[in-house]
Amino acid sequence: MNLKTLFLALLSFLVPAVALAADGSESGELNIPIVVGFILFFVIASIFITWWTSRSTKSASDFYVAGKGVPWAQVGIAMTGSYLSAASFLGCAGDIGVFGIDSIWLSIGFFGGYMAVLLIIAGPLRNIGSYTVAGALHSRYPDDRIKLAVMLCTVVISTFYLVPQMLGAGLLFELLLHWNFVWVTVGLGILMSIYIIFGGMKATLYNQVIQASFLWGTMVILVTLAYFGIGNGSFYEILDTANQTVPPILAAKDPAVVAAIKGLPADQAIATVRQMMPDAPSTMTIGVKTSSTMAMVSTVIALVFGTAGLPHILIMFFTVPSARAAKKSVALCIVALGIFYLCAIVLGFLLFPGIYPKLVAWISQGPVGVGMAKNMSVLEMSHKVGGTWLMAIGASGAIAAVLSTSAGLMITVASSVSHDLYKVYINPNATEKQELGIAKITTLVMSAIAVSLAVMLKKENIAWLVMLAFGIAASAIFPAMCSTLWWKRTTRQAVIASILTGLGVSVLFIVLLFVKGAKYSLFGLPVAGGPGLFGVVASTIVLILVTMVTSDTGKNPTEFMALAHRPDTE
Amino acid sequence: MSDSPPSSNGMRRKAVINFGLFSLFFIFYLGAAVIQTPTFKDVAALPALGMPLGMLLSLLIFPASWLIMIVWFWRSK
Numbered sequence: 001m002n003l004k005t006l007f008l009a010l011l012s013f014l015v016p017a018v019a020l021a022a023d024g025s026e027s028g029e030l031n032i033p034i035v036v037g038f039i040l041f042f043v044i045a046s047i048f049i050t051w052w053t054s055r056s057t058k059s060a061s062d063f064y065v066a067g068k069g070v071p072w073a074q075v076g077i078a079m080t081g082s083y084l085s086a087a088s089f090l091g092c093a094g095d096i097g098v099f100g101i102d103s104i105w106l107s108i109g110f111f112g113g114y115m116a117v118l119l120i121i122a123g124p125l126r127n128i129g130s131y132t133v134a135g136a137l138h139s140r141y142p143d144d145r146i147k148l149a150v151m152l153c154t155v156v157i158s159t160f161y162l163v164p165q166m167l168g169a170g171l172l173f174e175l176l177l178h179w180n181f182v183w184v185t186v187g188l189g190i191l192m193s194i195y196i197i198f199g200g201m202k203a204t205l206y207n208q209v210i211q212a213s214f215l216w217g218t219m220v221i222l223v224t225l226a227y228f229g230i231g232n233g234s235f236y237e238i239l240d241t242a243n244q245t246v247p248p249i250l251a252a253k254d255p256a257v258v259a260a261i262k263g264l265p266a267d268q269a270i271a272t273v274r275q276m277m278p279d280a281p282s283t284m285t286i287g288v289k290t291s292s293t294m295a296m297v298s299t300v301i302a303l304v305f306g307t308a309g310l311p312h313i314l315i316m317f318f319t320v321p322s323a324r325a326a327k328k329s330v331a332l333c334i335v336a337l338g339i340f341y342l343c344a345i346v347l348g349f350l351l352f353p354g355i356y357p358k359l360v361a362w363i364s365q366g367p368v369g370v371g372m373a374k375n376m377s378v379l380e381m382s383h384k385v386g387g388t389w390l391m392a393i394g395a396s397g398a399i400a401a402v403l404s405t406s407a408g409l410m411i412t413v414a415s416s417v418s419h420d421l422y423k424v425y426i427n428p429n430a431t432e433k434q435e436l437g438i439a440k441i442t443t444l445v446m447s448a449i450a451v452s453l454a455v456m457l458k459k460e461n462i463a464w465l466v467m468l469a470f471g472i473a474a475s476a477i478f479p480a481m482c483s484t485l486w487w488k489r490t491t492r493q494a495v496i497a498s499i500l501t502g503l504g505v506s507v508l509f510i511v512l513l514f515v516k517g518a519k520y521s522l523f524g525l526p527v528a529g530g531p532g533l534f535g536v537v538a539s540t541i542v543l544i545l546v547t548m549v550t551s552d553t554g555k556n557p558t559e560f561m562a563l564a565h566r567p568d569t570e
Numbered sequence: 571m572s573d574s575p576p577s578s579n580g581m582r583r584k585a586v587i588n589f590g591l592f593s594l595f596f597i598f599y600l601g602a603a604v605i606q607t608p609t610f611k612d613v614a615a616l617p618a619l620g621m622p623l624g625m626l627l628s629l630l631i632f633p634a635s636w637l638i639m640i641v642w643f644w645r646s647k
Contacts, residue, residue: 119592287608300603338632
């Protein structure tokens with residue numbers, strides 16, 4: 001069977017699979033054929049791109065880093081797609097719709113992370129050049145234990161990030177279209193495995209470019225329509241409405257309020273609730289959701305330094321031809337993300353004059369309803385301002401977000417396992433072909449694990465796993481990476497100790513979260529705030545102390561620094 | 571691509587610019603985040619340009635980041 005025949009066979013399987021997942025589904029408001037049409041567009045486009053790129057994916061360099069020759073603009077857009085998960089597309093605005101102003105930091109927090117990437121990591125990391133994050137550290141300290149430790153962190157971080165993506169996609173389509181949860185997650189797993197296995201990084205990047213463009217465009221169009229259609233083109237008017245609005249999470253606690261606003265337009269519902277709850281805080285009141293300054297600081301540290309330690313973001317710098325191209329790709333990503341997250345904040349406040357009664361009605365159903373309000377309100381808003389077409393586009397945008405993020409995570413794990421574990425510890429004499437074979441098997445295994453975990457944890461609230469992934473990346477990867485790239489005195493022992501300390505503190509937080517619950521506090525820091533604060537501080541202190549008492553600064557640190565910081569040229 | 575190594579002074583200058591600008595960003599970012607917590611809610615509620623100060627500072631992070639980015643590209647030429 002040649003490659004073309006194989007892709008046609010896969011296409012003929014996946015197209016009916018989408019139809020089968022949709023079989024028997026009914027939704028009162030949504031035009032199912034339009035949604036299925038958009039999703040089929042992504043499926044077909046992904047498979048076509050994979051077939052097209054697979055013809056030029058021959059070597060390990062092609063598979064892992066797309067031959068290191070991808071234009072910076074493409075990588076910048078793909079990076080944007082890799083970062084914008086369904087949580088960004090649906091959850092950032094939805095969270096403001098539930099809690100009010102406290103939730104704007106969800107958007108701002110995610111945005112801020114890229115500044116550390118741009119200013120500290122991107123250029124020198126690209127100059128070092130490698131296939132994986134571990135490979136970059138290993139080029140200064142040729143110690144296989146470093147590869148093992150970073151590989152372990154990569155697998156943990158990526159799994160924590162990947163499972164909520166798959167679970168979110170399954171739940172979204174179960175809630176929205178009554179599609180079968182297992183079918184949706186299995187379908188996504190198959191689709192991503194196909195384009196990673198056959199097209200490697202090149203197919204992943206091209207798919208991410210399409211998905212990111214669609215996702216970003218959908219958000220901008222939606223907010224523009226809502227801003228002028230519902231917000232009357234005035235941000236101050238939107239804030240004025242928010243000032244009068246009782247947060248839906250509080251209004252929904254009173255059954256009399258819920259009953260009183262049933263069927264009312266949003267503006268009347270807001271006024272009615274305010275009359276019934278005159279002393280209640282407004283959606284502009286701080287403290288409805290955020291309770292601890294320590295937790296906020298920990299979250300901010302995890303987001304800023306964690307983004308600069310996320311392996312699936314860092315490996316993208318190896319795909320561009322130069323350090324200057326890497327910096328330009330991050331700059332493009334920062335501008336695109338800034339516009340996207342600003343839109344998400346404005347959209348969040350537009351939810352009050354747009355769909356306030358619906359938000360209260362959802363939340364009054366309990367924890368499941370709160371989840372519905374967070375994840376469905378953007379789609380409900382799409383329906384209100386653009387009808388079924390825009391709602392269908394919004395639903396497809398959510399799928400695009402899941403695909404682009406998950407594929408980046410999966411290829412990162414595949415690269416790390418094959419290059420840093422198999423090639424180093426299991427079969428040091430492996431040929432390039434054997435190594436690529438392991439990467440492809442890892443993709444399949446990782447896909448199966450992610451789908452299985454998503455199905456097993458379906459009933460659990462695991463949104464905090466993503467924050468934990470940022471916390472681990474900030475604690476275990478960032479201090480070691482930053483000092484390796486910038487501090488000539490850093491020693492091999494210090495890097496290993498720092499990675500293990502960051503990982504250890506993170507594991508402690510994971511254990512406490514499972515055993516004691518999210519509200520348990522460790523030295524005044526609620527564990528729900530994540531390991532960011534303690535992890536980064538502890539691993540940095542260990543790094544400095546161990547550096548002071550050891551002397552192995554790696555293989556020719558002067559030459560390494562010269563390579564990492566050589567002048568930029570195109 | 572040039573392989574000429576950076577001088578010690580060049581490397582130091584680069585580190586000062588990069589870490590200096592990042593520190594500037596991080597202090598602003600962390601400060602805006604902390605003001606937006608219940609501990610400092612009275613400060614955050616002060617009116618500024620038609621909105622609460624906390625919200626204004628939080629939203630200013632977007633243009634401030636873009637500005638820092640422009641300065642960085644300009645200085646690191």
